[in-house]
Every structure is written in structure tokens, then in C-alpha cells.
Amino acid sequence: MFSLLILPGDGIGPEVMTEVKRVISWFQDKRGLKINIEEGLVGGASYDKHGIPLTEEMLRKALEVDAVLLGAVGGPDYDNLRFDLKPERALLKLRKELDLFANIRPAQCFDALASFSSLKKDIVSGLDIVIVRELTSGIYFGEPRGIHTDGSNERIGINTQRYTESEIRRVAISAFELALKRSKKLCSMEKANVMESGVLWRDVVNEVHADYKEVELSHMYADNGAMQLVRDPKQFDVIVTDNLFGDILSDCAAMLTGSLGMLPSASLGNKKVNGLPRAMYEPVHGSAPDITGQSKANPIACILSFSMALRYSFSDLKNADLLERCIEKVLAKGYRTPDLMMGDNGQLCSTTEMTDKILEELEAI
Ligand code: IPM
Ligand code: MG
Numbered sequence: 001m002f003s004l005l006i007l008p009g010d011g012i013g014p015e016v017m018t019e020v021k022r023v024i025s026w027f028q029d030k031r032g033l034k035i036n037i038e039e040g041l042v043g044g045a046s047y048d049k050h051g052i053p054l055t056e057e058m059l060r061k062a063l064e065v066d067a068v069l070l071g072a073v074g075g076p077d078y079d080n081l082r083f084d085l086k087p088e089r090a091l092l093k094l095r096k097e098l099d100l101f102a103n104i105r106p107a108q109c110f111d112a113l114a115s116f117s118s119l120k121k122d123i124v125s126g127l128d129i130v131i132v133r134e135l136t137s138g139i140y141f142g143e144p145r146g147i148h149t150d151g152s153n154e155r156i157g158i159n160t161q162r163y164t165e166s167e168i169r170r171v172a173i174s175a176f177e178l179a180l181k182r183s184k185k186l187c188s189m190e191k192a193n194v195m196e197s198g199v200l201w202r203d204v205v206n207e208v209h210a211d212y213k214e215v216e217l218s219h220m221y222a223d224n225g226a227m228q229l230v231r232d233p234k235q236f237d238v239i240v241t242d243n244l245f246g247d248i249l250s251d252c253a254a255m256l257t258g259s260l261g262m263l264p265s266a267s268l269g270n271k272k273v274n275g276l277p278r279a280m281y282e283p284v285h286g287s288a289p290d291i292t293g294q295s296k297a298n299p300i301a302c303i304l305s306f307s308m309a310l311r312y313s314f315s316d317l318k319n320a321d322l323l324e325r326c327i328e329k330v331l332a333k334g335y336r337t338p339d340l341m342m343g344d345n346g347q348l349c350s351t352t353e354m355t356d357k358i359l360e361e362l363e364a365i
Contacts, residue, residue, distance in 0.1 A: 011287025013071025043073030043087030133246025261298030
């Protein structure tokens with residue numbers, strides 16, 4: 001029996017998670033999936049009840065379970081909160097405390113959606129790349145940080161980009177391992193032309209390469225990487241990069257696929273005593289306050305995040321493949337949530353109807 005902690009969070013998080021729970025129930029009822037589910041509050045939802053975005057109890061639970069599935073955090077109601085009380089701090093604390101250093105963000109363009117990308121169809125059709133983003137260090141966590149006032153009463157905002165060799169090495173190893181399982185091509189991105197942390201990053205990635213000679217390694221400055229991603233994204237297979245560049249490049253890669261509403265992610269740490277990696281799964285999209293409560297949210301990114309949990313935490317490749325195939329079929333049949341309707345004559349679906357279609361497809365198999 002595996003254990004999964006579900007943290008729906010804020011905005012459209014609870015809406016899409018309601019749909020994921022229907023999908024999980026289907027696998028429990030029809031495919032004998034054995035998962036014990038617990039649910040909790042995170043982000044603004046936790047702040048509203050407990051006055052903090054993540055309670056110690058919830059953090060302890062997240063450390064105990066086999067995997068966490070998170071919806072989204074944040075929203076305009078919380079914009080003016082003190083920095084340490086903001087919903088996003090919960091996400092960062094979970095990543096840090098669970099030591100989830102390797103964030104895997106696949107950007108895959110479903111055939112049926114190739115014409116939705118803002119890029120030309122032939123540039124994105126068949127696209128299948130993965131960004132491995134370092135998630136527990138770099139400028140997101142480096143010290144010193146803060147807003148200080150200097151002698152002449154001028155305020156100074158400070159953040160620090162900081163990486164140790166071992167932090168770079170472990171995420172590089174994750175990326176090389178992933179590249180081995182795919183087309184054996186890895187591109188590492190940093191700014192070694194202006195940042196010492198980038199020089200070290202490049203050095204350490206080269207050192208790790210010695211153990212992965214069969215992988216073809218290239219290096220790119222991150223700004224050029226951003227340009228290449230929109231010029232010719234299919235030149236890449238696996239990309240490894242730091243926390244901040246990974247945040248930006250993964251949003252960019254997401255849009256190549258047509259919609260941010262399609263992309264899942266997995267954040268993985270070291271293996272625990274039971275052999276499973278510490279893991280948290282979440283859609284790449286945020287809490288989308290502009291469409292919250294209107295049944296417009298696309299549940300697919302969150303459903304695919306569950307599919308990644310099946311794959312990486314529960315080693316259930318069969319059910320993961322099945323779920324992904326069914327989603328592809330539903331899209332091929334033209335069912336679309338509003339984010340996928342651009343200039344298309346597909347059939348408009350609400351959040352719930354999209355899940356209905358996926359469940360129908362699962363039933364039909
Ligand atoms: C992401 C998000 C987060 C990040 C925010 C919500 C803190 O943009 O997961 O990409 O910056 O890491
Ligand atoms: Mg982001």
C-alpha cells in the first residue's frame with residue numbers, strides 16, 4: 001500500500017484536484033491500485049485556517065508519505081502579506097525540507113494541439129523535451145537576502161546566487177541518468193560568461209560527464225538557450241539548469257506545447273529507506289485566480305502530474321501509460337477546455353466534462 005498526501009491549495013488547485021481524485025478512484029476501483037490518500041491544507045488555504053502557509057503537522061505528514069500531490073498556491077488575497085506568510089513560502093519550504101533537488105518538467109506537444117502553439121506548427125509538432133531544474137538552492141535560497149537600508153537611507157534589495165559543488169553534482173547526475181533513458185543528449189545552461197556560479201556549474205557538469213560518456217553533452221548560455229528554445233526547440237532533448245533559469249526556461253518551454261494547462265512536473269529527492277525517492281508532483285500552472293470557480297480550468301496538467309507519480313514513485317508504468325494514452329485520445333477527439341480553444345473548432349468542455357471524457361476513455365479500454 002502506497003501513501004499519497006493531496007494538497008489542493010488555492011485558486012484552481014482545489015477544482016483540478018477534485019478531478020484528479022475521480023481519476024485516482026477509478027484506478028483504485030478498476031485497476032486494483034493500492035494507494036492510501038490523505039488530504040491537507042497548504043498556501044493561502046492554510047493561512048486562512050492556521051495563520052501560516054504550512055503547519056509543522058502538514059510538513060511532518062509530507063515527510064512521512066511516499067509522495068505529495070500539490071495543486072497550486074497563491075492568489076490576490078495574499079499579495080500584501082508579509083513575505084514569510086505568503087502562500088509561495090509553503091511551496092519553497094516543502095521543496096527545501098523534503099530536499100527535492102531535481103525538478104523534472106517535461107514539455108511535450110500533443111499532436112492534436114500542435115496548431116495551438118504560438119509558434120509555427122512544424123517547429124513544435126512532435127516536440128518532446130524535459131527540463132531538469134535545480135530546485136533547492138541558487139538565488140531562491142542563497143544568503144544574504146533581504147531589503148536593507150544603507151547609510152544614506154536608500155533601500156537595497158539583496159539576493160544571492162550560491163551553489164556548492166555537491167548541489168550541482170547531484171542534479172547533474174539526475175539529468176545524465178534521465179538522458180541515458182531517452183536520446184542520450186543533454187544540454188546544460190548557465191551564464192558562465194558573467195557569473196562565477198555559472199563557471200563552477202559548467203566545470204562540475206563536465207566532471208560528472210566523465211561517468212556518462214555515452215551521453216552527448218553541450219553547454220549553452222541561458223539567454224541563448226531561451227532564444228534557441230523558441231527558434232528550434234526540437235534541437236534539445238534533456239536540458240539541465242539552475243533554479244532561477246529553470247523557472248524561466250520551463251515557462252517558456254511550456255508555452256511551446258500550446259498551453260500551460262497541459263504540463264505536469266515531478267520534484268524528486270534522494271531515496272528513502274524504503275527505496276522510494278522523496279517526491280512531490282504538481283502542475284506547472286499556478287492558481288489562476290482569473291478563472292477560479294468558473295469550471296474553466298484544464299485538469300490535464302494535474303492529472304498528468306498524478307501519472308508522473310504512478311511512474312516515478314509507484315513504478316506503475318502500465319497505468320501511467322494507460323492514463324496518458326487516454327488523455328491523448330480525448331484531445332484527438334477534439335475535446336477542449338477554454339485554454340485550448342484558440343481558433344479551433346473543437347468541443348468546449350468544463351473542468352468536470354474534460355475529466356468525464358478521460359474516464360469514458362479509460363472505461364472503453
Ligand atoms: C514554479 C513557480 C514557483 C517558482 C513560485 C510559485 C514560487 O513559478 O514552480 O515554477 O518560482 O518556483
Ligand atoms: Mg515558475
